[in-house]
Amino acid sequence: MTTTSNLRLFALGPTQPFGARVAGALGLELDPHEFRRFEDGEHKTRPLVSVRGADVFVIDSLHSDASESVNDKLCRLLFFLGALRDASAARITAVLPYLCYARKDQRTKSGDPVITRYLAALFEAVGVDRIVTLDVHNLAAYDNAFRCIAEHLEARPLLIEHLLQTPPDGDLVVLSPDVGGMKRAEAFRQTLEKALDRTVDIGSMEKQRSGGVVSGTRLFAEVRERTVILVDDLIATGTTLVRAARAAHDNGARQVIAVASHGLFVPSAAQVLSDPALDRIVVTDTLPPARLLGTPVAAKLELVDSSGLFAEAIGRIHAGQALSEPYDS
Numbered sequence: 623m624t625t626t627s628n629l630r631l632f633a634l635g636p637t638q639p640f641g642a643r644v645a646g647a648l649g650l651e652l653d654p655h656e657f658r659r660f661e662d663g664e665h666k667t668r669p670l671v672s673v674r675g676a677d678v679f680v681i682d683s684l685h686s687d688a689s690e691s692v693n694d695k696l697c698r699l700l701f702f703l704g705a706l707r708d709a710s711a712a713r714i715t716a717v718l719p720y721l722c723y724a725r726k727d728q729r730t731k732s733g734d735p736v737i738t739r740y741l742a743a744l745f746e747a748v749g750v751d752r753i754v755t756l757d758v759h760n761l762a763a764y765d766n767a768f769r770c771i772a773e774h775l776e777a778r779p780l781l782i783e784h785l786l787q788t789p790p791d792g793d794l795v796v797l798s799p800d801v802g803g804m805k806r807a808e809a810f811r812q813t814l815e816k817a818l819d820r821t822v823d824i825g826s827m828e829k830q831r832s833g834g835v836v837s838g839t840r841l842f843a844e845v846r847e848r849t850v851i852l853v854d855d856l857i858a859t860g861t862t863l864v865r866a867a868r869a870a871h872d873n874g875a876r877q878v879i880a881v882a883s884h885g886l887f888v889p890s891a892a893q894v895l896s897d898p899a900l901d902r903i904v905v906t907d908t909l910p911p912a913r914l915l916g917t918p919v920a921a922k923l924e925l926v927d928s929s930g931l932f933a934e935a936i937g938r939i940h941a942g943q944a945l946s947e948p949y950d951s
Contacts, residue, residue, distance in 0.1 A: 628712075629940050630673050633681040634702060635695055640719065640907065640929060641681040647933035657698070667702040674710040679936050684722035685886060685909050692722045696741075700748050707749035715752040715939060716745060717932060719908035720884050724758045742767040754935055756908055756928065757855050757883035773945055775935055777883040777906050777928060782814050784904060784926045785881070789818070790849040792876060797843055797850050798826040799866040807853045810881070814851075823848075827866040839869060846874035856884035857905065860895040867899035877901045885911050885923075892917040 630653050633641020638652065645652045654670040682699045686692045699716070706714050723737040738760075745753060745768070752771040758764040765772060796814065798807035804826055815822040825843020843850075850870045852863050857880065867878040878901055885905035887895075895903060896918050903919070905911070906928040914920050938945055 628676045629936075630669070630671065630676045630678045630711075631681070631936070632669065632678070632702075634667065634699060635682065635690065636687060636910065637681055637683045637719070640683065643927070643929035644681060644717075644933045644936065647930050648937060655702070665698060665701075667698055668705050669702075669709060672709075673706055675712045677713050677715075677940055678706050678711045679715045679717050679940075680706070681717040681719070681932070683719040683908055685720050687910075687912060696722060696744075700744055703745070703750055704748035713751045714749060715754060715936075716750050717936065718753065718755045719928065719932065720886075721753075721755040721758055721764075724755075724760070724764065738763055738767045742769070742772075746770050752939065754932070754939070756906070756931075759855055773935065773939070775931055775945070777926070777931070778810055778813055780906060780926050780928060780931060781881050781883070781904060782810070782817055784924065785814075785851070785879070786817060790851070790877065790879065793823070793848040794818075795823045795825055795843050795845050795848050795850050795875075797824070797845070797852050797866060797870065799852055799854055799862045801826050801828075803854060806855060810851075810853045827869060841866075841869045841873055843870075845870045847876055849877045849879065850875045852878060852880045854880070854882045856886050857882045857891065857895070857903070858886045858888050860887075860891050860900075864894055864897045864899060867897070871899050879904065881905075884908050885914075885925075887911055887913045889913060892919050895919045 631645050631650055632653050632655055641652050655667060656670055657667045659665045680703060684692055684695050703714055703716060723741050750770055753768060754773040756775045757777050761774060796807050796811040798804045807824060811822050811824045828840040852866055854863060857863060863880045870878050878899060880900050881904045883906055886909060892914055902922050902924060904924045906926045908928055911923060914923055935945055
């Protein structure tokens with residue numbers, strides 16, 4: 623429980639229910655703020671408590687939903703962070719369970735923008751001291767984009783703990799849906815193997831992209847009569863995961879479980895993920911799965927609570943402790 627009086631904790635927009643769980647884990651309540659929208663579409667956000675000299679944390683998951691675009695949320699957050707700096711906050715930390723634009727971290731075509739770097743510049747321009755997020759698409763690009771302190775949390779321990787509540791039977795294979803995700807899959811495999819104290823194999827799926835069309839059918843793994851755990855950082859449409867799941871079933875897999883840190887679930891995801899090749903879908907609650915509610919996919923969707931992980935991070939940052947200690951132990 624956090625008892626230090628100079629910690630202020632805010633959560634904006636639809637992230638407030640998640641923020642309330644984080645606050646509860648810290649033994650705190652969210653601090654109040656005002657959000658006012660004007661008739662011309664402009665808006666303002668301000669704290670309703672004094673933040674002078676305070677260690678301020680603002681929780682906001684940056685994604686589009688039915689009521690607001692990701693750009694609307696980003697703009698509101700930036701203006702609020704700037705207002706906190708103007709109100710003499712001693713330190714400002716943006717806690718972003720899901721970080722927008724993290725996939726656009728390099729140039730793939732001539733003239734391409736590197737939006738992750740531009741995003742970092744925006745946060746730094748409004749006076750942010752530190753960013754905290756969970757499982758970005760490319761950790762090296764994230765680390766290099768920010769000049770302020772950029773902290774990175776991992777959902778892997780939470781996801782594996784959830785899986786072990788009902789351990790899959792038989793032999794296991796951790797499968798990356800593409801070669802580019804092998805490092806992530808290998809880290810997951812190592813942690814799972816240690817937790818189970820038995821061998822877990824690894825493999826990958828062929829994936830080629832040209833003109834926005836994904837192809838490739840070869841599976842580089844032995845999956846017959848095994849449970850396959852597909853590991854990725856996020857699920858948007860789910861097309862990549864379903865391709866790999868079908869290939870696994872075609873090659874004799876007993877069961878396919880998709881595991882990802884973030885369930886972005888764009889509008890077409892409900893149809894794509896209804897494919898019977900996917901038996902279970904496990905994601906954290908960094909994003910609300912609103913587009914899947916009331917659809918057949920909801921029956922196989924499992925949400926893992928990550929609020930305790932963020933509460934632990936906030937508590938450690940406020941106390942001046944390293945974030946790596948929970949993983950080291």
